[in-house]
Amino acid sequence: MSLLAPYACAPADSRGRRHPEPAAPTRSAFQRDRDRIVHSTAFRRLVYKTQVFLNHEGDLFRTRLTHSLEVAQLGRSIARTLHLNEDLVEAIALAHDLGHTPFGHAGQDALNACLKSHHADSAGFEHNLQSLRVVDTLEERYPDYNGLNLSFETREGILKHCSRRNARRIEAREPGGVAQRFLASAEGQPAQQPGLEAQLANLADEIAYNAHDIDDGVRSGLLSLDQLDQVELFAQYRREALLQHPGLNGRRLLFETIRRMLSAQVYDVMDATRAALALAAVDSVQAVRLSPPLVRFSPDMAAKSSSLKRFLLQNLYRHPQVVDTTQTAQQVVRGLFAAYMADPAEMPQAHTDRFDQLESSPLAGDGATAKPERVVADYIAGMTDRFAAREHERLIGRAAFPA
Numbered sequence: 001m002s003l004l005a006p007y008a009c010a011p012a013d014s015r016g017r018r019h020p021e022p023a024a025p026t027r028s029a030f031q032r033d034r035d036r037i038v039h040s041t042a043f044r045r046l047v048y049k050t051q052v053f054l055n056h057e058g059d060l061f062r063t064r065l066t067h068s069l070e071v072a073q074l075g076r077s078i079a080r081t082l083h084l085n086e087d088l089v090e091a092i093a094l095a096h097d098l099g100h101t102p103f104g105h106a107g108q109d110a111l112n113a114c115l116k117s118h119h120a121d122s123a124g125f126e127h128n129l130q131s132l133r134v135v136d137t138l139e140e141r142y143p144d145y146n147g148l149n150l151s152f153e154t155r156e157g158i159l160k161h162c163s164r165r166n167a168r169r170i171e172a173r174e175p176g177g178v179a180q181r182f183l184a185s186a187e188g189q190p191a192q193q194p195g196l197e198a199q200l201a202n203l204a205d206e207i208a209y210n211a212h213d214i215d216d217g218v219r220s221g222l223l224s225l226d227q228l229d230q231v232e233l234f235a236q237y238r239r240e241a242l243l244q245h246p247g248l249n250g251r252r253l254l255f256e257t258i259r260r261m262l263s264a265q266v267y268d269v270m271d272a273t274r275a276a277l278a279l280a281a282v283d284s285v286q287a288v289r290l291s292p293p294l295v296r297f298s299p300d301m302a303a304k305s306s307s308l309k310r311f312l313l314q315n316l317y318r319h320p321q322v323v324d325t326t327q328t329a330q331q332v333v334r335g336l337f338a339a340y341m342a343d344p345a346e347m348p349q350a351h352t353d354r355f356d357q358l359e360s361s362p363l364a365g366d367g368a369t370a371k372p373e374r375v376v377a378d379y380i381a382g383m384t385d386r387f388a389a390r391e392h393e394r395l396i397g398r399a400a401f402p403a
């Protein structure tokens with residue numbers, strides 16, 4: 001690894017793991033985190049989870065797994081240039097979507113509504129919190145503790161957003177821990193940011209999905225190249241590609257345009273972040289925490305990226321065909337929730353056993369044991385798209401999606 005900048009997270013300065021462990025002989029703390037994530041069950045499930053298009057709609061669309069790999073690639077490239085910790089960015093990127101339900105955001109919204117209507121005081125369902133819950137509690141791999149026992153910095157990067165209410169729940173269990181920064185301003189303390197590696201994984205996520213959703217949108221036939229010409233960022237690089245390669249068309253033109261767009265965004269983040277770091281004159285991780293977010297686009301690129309996002313929202317995520325499958329996916333999740341709540345014995349024993357086990361996660365509520373609705377939500381959230389569809393068919397007696 002290249003020399004780390006003074007504002008990078010150095011593994012030797014990690015705030016450590018919840019359950020202390022001796023250091024690994026050949027790997028840094030963050031390399032070890034990454035390896036634990038790659039070997040986890042939740043990571044393997046990402047291959048059959050929806051990003052935008054449902055898994056059964058086509059084999060070439062992004063899944064949560066290939067999306068996470070693209071985020072890791074972009075994050076590492078930028079980290080290397082800025083002398084940030086590549087391993088930490090990679091660990092956060094590979095884990096950032098572990099808590100996603102089947103069927104993408106549709107599944108999350110349905111599960112959240114189920115929990116809230118079951119109990120008004122429920123913490124609900126939110127994929128960032130669930131990702132943290134997966135690595136802290138739900139993975140069962142080690143003899144002495146639940147979860148993967150990851151380093152503080154990796155866990156903090158995974159908890160990208162958190163409501164103040166849920167932050168208080170986490171803080172009660174883990175004082176001064178990963179949720180503290182969401183409470184600082186409410187307590188009159190200066191607002192705090194996570195480390196630069198977490199900020200970078202977050203921005204790399206955005207760069208990755210903006211680009212691959214264009215690709216998948218065109219592949220699906222829901223977006224056309226002409227329609228994409230309304231988007232300044234796309235039109236600019238399509239023009240450039242055609243200037244250099246007159247006559248280029250079809251998929252090669254699309255890929256060349258996306259490739260140029262991605263490169264431009266990556267270089268823009270490198271330059272804008274370098275300038276922000278210099279201007280803020282940060283020289284330590286602590287100084288980074290007390291500064292405004294420093295990993296950023298230039299104002300010009302930020303505006304272009306926002307308008308691309310608006311375009312994708314209007315034309316792809318809200319496309320009638322996507323909305324239609326979204327509604328079906330929500331019915332599946334609601335049906336599963338109702339069926340398991342009515343008869344928990346429909347879940348495997350390992351899950352019903354958790355009703356009686358002590359809970360060490362704030363999302364279980366303040367009680368000592370996991371509430372049934374949380375156990376059911378965890379079970380559903382862990383499902384792949386196709387397993388959820390099969391379970392739905394088994395329990396409800398009809399197929400939700402056309403074969």
Ligand code: MG
Nearest residue numbers: 067096097205
């Ligand atoms: Mg993501």
